[in-house]
Amino acid sequence: MAFKYSIDSRPPAGQLLLYSLQWFVLAVAVVVTSLFIAVGSPAERVLYAQKVFALMGVATIIQALWGHRMPIVVGPASVLLVGIITTLASQGEAVNTNKIYTAVLIGGVAITLLATGRILEHLQRIFTPRIVIVIMMLIAVTLSPTIKNLIFPAGDEARHSFGLWFAIAGVPLMALASFKLKGVVKSLVIPIALMVGCVIYYAIYGGYGERFAQFTASEGPLLLPALEFDGSIIAAFMLCYVALLINDVGSVQSLGGMLQTTDTDKRCRRGVGLTGLLNIVAGGLGVIGPVNYSMSPGVIASSQCASRYAVVPAGVGLIICAFIPSLIAALSAIPDTVIGVILLYLMGTQIAAGLHMVTTSHSVESFDEGMIIGLPVMVALLFGVIPMDVIPAILRPIIGNGFVMGVLTVILLEHVIMRKR
Numbered sequence: 052m053a054f055k056y057s058i059d060s061r062p063p064a065g066q067l068l069l070y071s072l073q074w075f076v077l078a079v080a081v082v083v084t085s086l087f088i089a090v091g092s093p094a095e096r097v098l099y100a101q102k103v104f105a106l107m108g109v110a111t112i113i114q115a116l117w118g119h120r121m122p123i124v125v126g127p128a129s130v131l132l133v134g135i136i137t138t139l140a141s142q143g144e145a146v147n148t149n150k151i152y153t154a155v156l157i158g159g160v161a162i163t164l165l166a167t168g169r170i171l172e173h174l175q176r177i178f179t180p181r182i183v184i185v186i187m188m189l190i191a192v193t194l195s196p197t198i199k200n201l202i203f204p205a206g207d208e209a210r211h212s213f214g215l216w217f218a219i220a221g222v223p224l225m226a227l228a229s230f231k232l233k234g235v236v237k238s239l240v241i242p243i244a245l246m247v248g249c250v251i252y253y254a255i256y257g258g259y260g261e262r263f264a265q266f267t268a269s270e271g272p273l274l275l276p277a278l279e280f281d282g283s284i285i286a287a288f289m290l291c292y293v294a295l296l297i298n299d300v301g302s303v304q305s306l307g308g309m310l311q312t313t314d315t316d317k318r319c320r321r322g323v324g325l326t327g328l329l330n331i332v333a334g335g336l337g338v339i340g341p342v343n344y345s346m347s348p349g350v351i352a353s354s355q356c357a358s359r360y361a362v363v364p365a366g367v368g369l370i371i372c373a374f375i376p377s378l379i380a381a382l383s384a385i386p387d388t389v390i391g392v393i394l395l396y397l398m399g400t401q402i403a404a405g406l407h408m409v410t411t412s413h414s415v416e417s418f419d420e421g422m423i424i425g426l427p428v429m430v431a432l433l434f435g436v437i438p439m440d441v442i443p444a445i446l447r448p449i450i451g452n453g454f455v456m457g458v459l460t461v462i463l464l465e466h467v468i469m470r471k472r
Contacts, residue, residue, distance in 0.1 A: 054351070056358040058121065058310055070356045073241045074124055077350060077397070078365050079372075079382045080390045085307070085339060088150060095271040100272075100336045100383075101373045103127060110329045110341045115359045115366070119303050119322030119343065121310070122351060122359045123380055125329075125366075128342035129197075130294040130452060131155065135339065137419040138281030145387025148337060149279040162292060162299075163327030166320055174300060177462055180412040181420065183308040184397030185427050185461040186301040187348055188403035191398035192428055193435050193453040198398070201391025206345070212291035213255065215390040217248060218395060225396045229353055240353065241393055247391035268435035275337040287444075294455045295335030295342055299326050301458060309348050309408060310357055349401030423464045 057060050062070060063276055078198045082103055135151055165171055178186075202214040221244060241472035279282040303322050307315030322343060351357050353420035372378045408414070415421050435453030444449045 054310075054357040055355045056361075057089050058312065058357050058359055060358045061360050062356065062358055067358075067361060068362040068364055069239060070354060071360070071368075073350060073354060074122075074362045074365035075368045076241050076245055077344075078107065078126060078369055079385070080242065080394065081124065081344060083383050083385065083390075084125035084368070085129070097379075098271045098273075099338060100379050101376065102336050104328070104369050104379060105373035106333055106336065107341055108339060108366040108371075110325075111366030111369065111427070112363055114322060114325055114343065115362045117321070118129050118325040119318040120310075120359055121306055121318060121322070121347075122357055122362050123306060123322075123343045123347045124350075124362060125303060125341045126344050128207065128291075128295050128298070128330075128341040130291050130298060131288070131339050132344070147279065147281075148238075148282040149275060149277055152275050152334045152337045153278045154273075154285045154334075155340050156331050157285055157331025158288050158292040159327050159332075159334055159340060160294075161209045161289065161327070162296060162330060163324055165296065165326055166324035168247060171300070171320055171323060177466065178300070178304040178308075179465055180308060180408070181414045181423050182458075182461050182465055183301075183305045183381040184405050184408050184412070184414055185424055186311070186458060187408070188402055188424070188428055189431050189454050189457040191349075191401045192431050193202065193457065194394065194398055195432075196435055198391050198394050201394065203385040204387050210256065210275065210388065213252065214235055214391070217251070217388060218392050221392045222399070223394050226392075226399075229400075241350075241397070244393055244396070245385065245389060249385060249390065252386045252389060253335070257281055262437050273336070275335055294449060294452050295326075295340075296323070297458050299323050299343050299457055302347070306347055306351075308412075309351070309404060347397075348404040349397040352404040352407075353397070353400045364376075422444065423461060423469055426464060427461035430460045 056070075061067070085094075085104065086100050088094040106129065107125055114123065114125055115121070127147040153338040202218055203211045204214075225240050225244050230245075232240065300319055300323060305316060307318060312318065326340075326342060333340040372382065409424070415424060433453070434450065436454040437451065439447055439451055
C-alpha cells in the first residue's frame with residue numbers, strides 16, 4: 052500500500068496539524084470511554100481524568116519518537132479494565148484501589164523485564180503475515196460489542212433511534228467523503244463527522260451544560276498513597292498482562308506488516324519495554340495503564356499518512372487537556388453515539404486494510420489458508436459475547452477476551468494444526 056507520507060516523513064506544519072487532528076479525536080475517544088472506573092468524590096475523579104490524559108499524552112509522544120517509532124495511538128488498556136472492574140465488583144463497598152494499582156505497577160515491572168529478555172524475541176517469530184492480518188481484523192470484530200453499546204447505550208432507549216439513523220446516514224457519508232476528498236483534507240473526515248454529530252445530537256436533546264458540573268475542581272494525591280499487596284488481585288492482573296502483551300505485540304507487528312518495516316522486531320522490543328515502564332508509572336500514579344492501540348491501521352489507510360510525527364501533536368493536545376479541567380469536560384461531553392459511529396467507520400477501514408494486505412502478501416491461496424483467517428474471527432465473535440458467569444473468575448481476562456482467544460486460535464492453526472512442513 053502506497054502512502055503520501057511514509058513512517059519517517061515530516062509533513063509540512065499545516066498538514067501535520069490536520070493529520071494530527073484525527074489522531075487527537077481517536078485518542079480522546081479511547082481515553083474518555085475509560086474514565087468511568089474512577090472512584091471517589093467528584094473532585095477526585097477530575098484529578099484521575101487529568102492524570103490519565105497527561106500519561107497517555109506523554110506515552111504517545113515518547114513511543115512515537117523513541118519507542119516503537121510508529122504512528123500508533125496510545126490509550127488506556129481495555130484488558131486492564133476487565134481486571135479493575137471485576138476487582139471493584141468483588142470488593143463491593145470496601146473498595147481498596149491501592150491494591151488494584153499496586154497490581155498494575157507489578158504488571159508493568161513484569162512486562163519491562165520480559166522486553167529485556169529473550170522470551171519476547173521468540174514470541175515475535177510467531178507473527179506471520181496471516182497472523183498479522185487476523186489481528187487487524189480481530190480488533191474490528193472484538194470492538195463490535197463496545198461499538199454497539201456506544202451507539203445504543205443501555206438505559207437510554209429513548210435515544211436509540213438517533214443512534215440508528217446517525218449510523219445509517221453517517222457511515223456512508225464518511226465513506227463518500229473519504230472517496231471524493233484527496234490529499235490532506237481526507238484527514239478532516241473524522242473531525243468534521245464528530246463536530247456535525249455533536250451539533251445534531253445536542254440540537255435535538257440539549258443538556259450540554261450539565262456535563263460541566265463534575266469538572267469544576269480537582270483534589271487528591273498525585274501519587275498512590277501506599278503500595279498494598281494482595282496475592283489474588285496480583286494473580287488476576289498477571290493474566291490481564293498476558294493479554295496486554297499479546298495486544299501490544301500484535302499492534303506493533305500488524306502495523307509493521309502493513310508499513311513493511313524491516314526492523315519490526317526491534318521496534319516491538321522497544322515499544323513493549325516502554326509500555327512496561329509506563330504501566331509502572333501508571334500504577335504509581337494510581338491510574339489505568341497504557342497500551343498501544345491496534346486501531347491505527349484504519350486511520351492510516353483512510354488518511355494515507357503513515358508519518359509517526361503526526362501523532363506527536365495529538366499527544367501534546369492530550370497533555371494540554373490535562374491542565375484544563377473544563378476542556379476535559381468539553382471532550383467528555385462528546386456523545387457516546389457519535390464516538391460509536393466514528394469507531395464503526397474506522398473499524399471498517401481497518402478490515403479494508405487487512406483485506407488489502409491479504410492480496411499484497413498472497414496470504415490466502417487455498418481453502419485451508421482461508422480457514423486460518425476465518426475461524427479465529429468466528430472464535431473471537433463467540434468469546435466476545437460469552438456469558439462471563441460460565442468462566443472461572445481468574446480466567447476471565449483470557450477466556451472472556453475475544454481478541455486474545457482469536458489470537459491464540461490463529462497461532463494454533465498457523466503453527467500447529469495447519470502447519471506446512
